Amino acid sequence: IYESQGYSQRAAVRSILENNLYGLDIDKRAYQLSYFAVMMKARQHDSQILFIDVSCHVYAFEESNNLDGNLLKYFGYGLSEEEIGSATTQTLALLDTFIDAKEYGSIINVENYDWDLLLKFISEINPSVLESIHASRVENFSNHIKHLIKLGKVMTQKYDVVITNPPYMGSSNMNTKLSTFVKKYYPDSKADMYAIFIEKCGQMARPTGLQAMITQHTWMYLSCYEKLRIKLLNNSIVNMIHLGARAFEDIRGEVVQTTAFVINKREITNYKAKYIRLVDYRNQQSKENGFASKENHYIAKKEDFVKISGSPVSAYFLKPEIIDLFATSVGEFLDCKTGLICGNNNKYIRSWQEVNSNNINYNVMSLSDTIDVSEKWFPYNHGGKRIKWYGGHYEVVNMYNNAIEMRQEPNSMLRNSNFYFREGITWNRVGNGTNFHARIAMKGFVFDDCSPTGFTKELYELLAYLNSPIFSYFISLFSSGFKTEIGHVKKVAYRKIGNPLISSLCIDNIYLSKNDWDSFETSWDFKYHPLICSYDTIKMSFIKFKLEANDRFEKLKANEEEINRIFIDNYGLNNELSPGVEEKNVTISYIFDSRSDIPQSMKGNKFVVTKINAIKSLISYAVGCMFGRYSLDEEGLIFAGGKWDSSKYQSFIPDADGILPITEEAYFENDITSRFIEFIETVYGQETLEENLNFIADALRGKGEDSRTVIRNYFLTDFFQDHCKTYSVHGSGKRPIYWLYDSGKQNGFKALIYMHRYN
Incomplete structure (x- = not known):
């Protein structure tokens, strides 16, 4: 670029160093490596660069904690009283700003002082001091202030391009100082350090500048970043590569899920931004191949995001007509509640098999009813195995006499207790929405914070919808992390169909799932072992059990696919979704003679039973x-x-x-x-x-x-x-x-x- 404008290589390198590149780091070693890399790159084009006086604007943070502001009286020699007064005031403020600077780094907010005046002020030392015993101390102080001035100047300057891969640190891992600081100065992004840097980098860019980052992707959809998203959408997203998990071979697992993006600080109405979705590829190489294939490319306008509650940027892959479906949502039909916190799980929760069966009451209809019964234990929805339609009944909770004992527990909370023991829809809060499993919450159950529960008059249609691919498709906009919260579920688009076939199929699915659940002795409704029947050989009994279980499996799978077909047709999503259900995702038993007989389509199904089982x-x-x-x-x-x-x-x-x-x-x-x-x-x-x-x-x-x-x-x-x-x-x-x-x-x-x- 420079050579095309008549610059020599040497002149271009020096101009770039002095005018184009600026860098800050909280870690001195990282600063040293960055400085070395920049200077070696410069030397590649200018062999004399290390021997001339040229500025490289790469700096490490320093703190002002041990700098004595009283020494400022020795500076400003030759300046007017007005200049000295102004410079002293500004320098003291600068010292205050850089207290604990290594704690906060680039997120410090620095006032735009008169840097030329400050540099002139701190460079002019009273000659008499230089001949005194204070000379060394004053000169050292001067050097530190000069470095702070350079830092301050870099931090207040506005840039054409701001680029970084910020640190990731959740608010729970911040120390008291840092936590207090970010709550005060970054209330809209305080939940994680990476989000704070998104906000800070935006502040450092010019009104027409660009901001380019790779960060965690949770800012795109989590409710705690909604205000941050609104700020960002006042600018214009230019493009994004949504990488998801496993984008880098040296970072394994689902914890680090990333997105790379460029934002233009200008607000451009109806700008058609380009997005590339690579979240479904499982490793770095496949993501690279997916990027090169030019598949999964989307065009989206930010104006469409605000049509959805919470303005999720993660909606970029939805067509405008699909976004219009969010005019009504699940939350308008399903009253979702979070429930009990015992305060001491080991004391108040038991596996139902552990307690005296005569001391469990399965028929209570309200918390007040526990006052009038002798039993101590009651059925409890407490997370557990991810299962659809029916089941997950493992535990009981001590709610004796209106939970009189639990109420004395310091950390207990009987949240929404007027909804305990009611029929509803529940799910395991732990796990992302793309693996969502909803089941009926039977009457007589207490629910807790691990099993949020929704209450509705449209029980069967909503339960069917929550187990459909449409719901999974939509909830990925709000929940790609490790928990599916009430707020995520309520925001998902939903419109009532009112087709009685949906409810009929849902009831049948509950029945099929209950029959399967009750086939095993871990169910409290278990009656007899399925291998004990009219046959006099276990071989024939096993064949009968296998046929019954597998027929039940196929029936449930067919029902789910019919439900999916109805919803997909009604919502107009035939081009986006298939009604088919993978065998590995059906959550009742399928029986094989041995593990070697399990086909690839069933790999990963946690409900497979073999002859040995x-x-x-x-x-x-x-x-x-x-x-x-x-x-x-x-x-x-x-x-x-x-x-x-x-x-x-x-x-x-x-x-x-x-x-x-x-x-x-x-x-x-x-x-x-x-x-x-x-x-x-x-x-x-x-x-x-x-x-x-x-x-x-x-x-x-x-x-x-x-x-x-x-x-x-x-x-x-x-x-x-x-x-x-x-x-x-x-x-x-x-x-x-x-x-x-x-x-x-x-x-x-x-x-x-x-x-x-x-x-």
């Missing part, structure tokens, strides 16, 4: 019958505390003392392996006993010369570990109901007891 669950159920938790004569949970009723057990009698020895050999008549074989014979008959034991042993794939040895070894080494996995709570760890007593590591004497029979 089914057999292990049958073994677990059998142990439950040995302890009297279940009975072959009655459905459901029989004993989990309370009064023992032996009349409930006729076909298979539980162990008398509630202790099941686990040994390498059959030392006891009532050891766990012997009792299990007795159980299989009782359920399926003597004639098929060996066939059934062989089927179990083959499924377990364990060590042993015969089926009985394989089964015995399973109890000896693996059963308790599997039991702990079954009875574990997401985020809370293991909650076993059968406890293992073990004499040591050499597989000596072991025994299981049932916690509800322990006394």
Whole structure:
């Protein structure tokens, strides 16, 4: 550029150094590296650059904490009293500005002082001082002030282009000084340091200048940055590459999700900015390829963003006619609430299997009803596994007598308690919106801050909508981080369709999901094990279970796709979305013979069941019958505390003392392996006993010369570990109901007891 205007290389380099490049850094080492890089680049074109007096405007921050303002009386020699007074006042203010400067760095706000006057003032030292004992101290003070003047001049100057990759630091990680400072001077961007730098860089650019940055992408949609977005949209976004996660090979995971953008400080009406969306590519190379392919390119105008609540810049990929759908939103139909904070989870929350079943009340309709009942524990929606339609019922909460004890807890908050125990729609707050799963919140449940819940008269249509790809498509505008808050959900576009088929399909989906959920003993509505049926062989029972479960899976998948089709057609999104549902995203069981049979389309599905899982669950159920938790004569949970009723057990009698020895050999008549074989014979008959034991042993794939040895070894080494996995709570760890007593590591004497029979 310079050479085309008649400059020599040497003259161009010197002009660029002195007039075009300015840099600041809080870290002296970073400053040194930057200075070195700039000067070496200059020397590439001018071999004499290091030997001449040329200014390189790259600086490290210095603080004024230890500079004594009283020394200013020695400066300004030869200046008028008016000039000295003005310079002294301005210099003292400059010293105040740079107190703790290394704490704040470039976000310091510096007044635009008379820099020429200050430099002249601080350069003119009274000659008498230079001959005194104060000379060294005064000269050192002068040098520091000169550096602060250079810093101040750089920070108040306006630039044609401001470029940076700012530091990332959430407000929770800021120390007290920094937190107080940003709250005072950057209230619209205080949530993270990178956002503060977005605001600061905008202040440093000229009215016609450009601001170019790569930052975290959360400023585009989070509600805490709404005021910042409004400021930025008063300018003009020129272009953006939305990179998302894994844009850089040395930064792995989902934590750092970035966007690179250029902003023109001028407000240009109806400017058509260009956006490139690379968030769906999973690594740096694929993002580079995606960029080069010129796919996922969008044109958007900022005027369209403000049509959506919160003005999310993340809406750049939506067509104007789609943005018009945001005229009405979910929040107008769904009254979303956040719920209980116990103050002490370990004290007030239990896995439902841990407590006496007679002390759980499933039928309370309001918090005031807890005053009139004797039970202490009540069903609790507390986050948990991400599942659609129905389920996630793992825990109970102590709300005894209007939560009288919890109310005394210092950190407890019974938020929106008048909505407790009502029917609604709930979801797990932890997780981004693109992986959103909504399910029905049944009557009788308390909900907490991990399971926000919405209440509506349009329960089934809204539940269907929240589980549709349209909702996931829209909520990505507001929630690409690690939490899906109430505010995100309420902003999503929604219009009521009123098609009764949607509600009918939704009710069917709840029914299908409930049937699947209740097929496993971790459900409090579990009735009997699905492998116990009319067949006399476990092989045929497994085939029946497999067919029923897989038919249920296919039915649910078809229902979801029909719901999606209705919504997509109604919203006019056929070009943007497909009604198809990937098999890995269906949240009920699908059964395979082995893991090697699982197709690629099901990889990642956390609800897959294999033959070995089914057999292990049958073994677990059998142990439950040995302890009297279940009975072959009655459905459901029989004993989990309370009064023992032996009349409930006729076909298979539980162990008398509630202790099941686990040994390498059959030392006891009532050891766990012997009792299990007795159980299989009782359920399926003597004639098929060996066939059934062989089927179990083959499924377990364990060590042993015969089926009985394989089964015995399973109890000896693996059963308790599997039991702990079954009875574990997401985020809370293991909650076993059968406890293992073990004499040591050499597989000596072991025994299981049932916690509800322990006394």
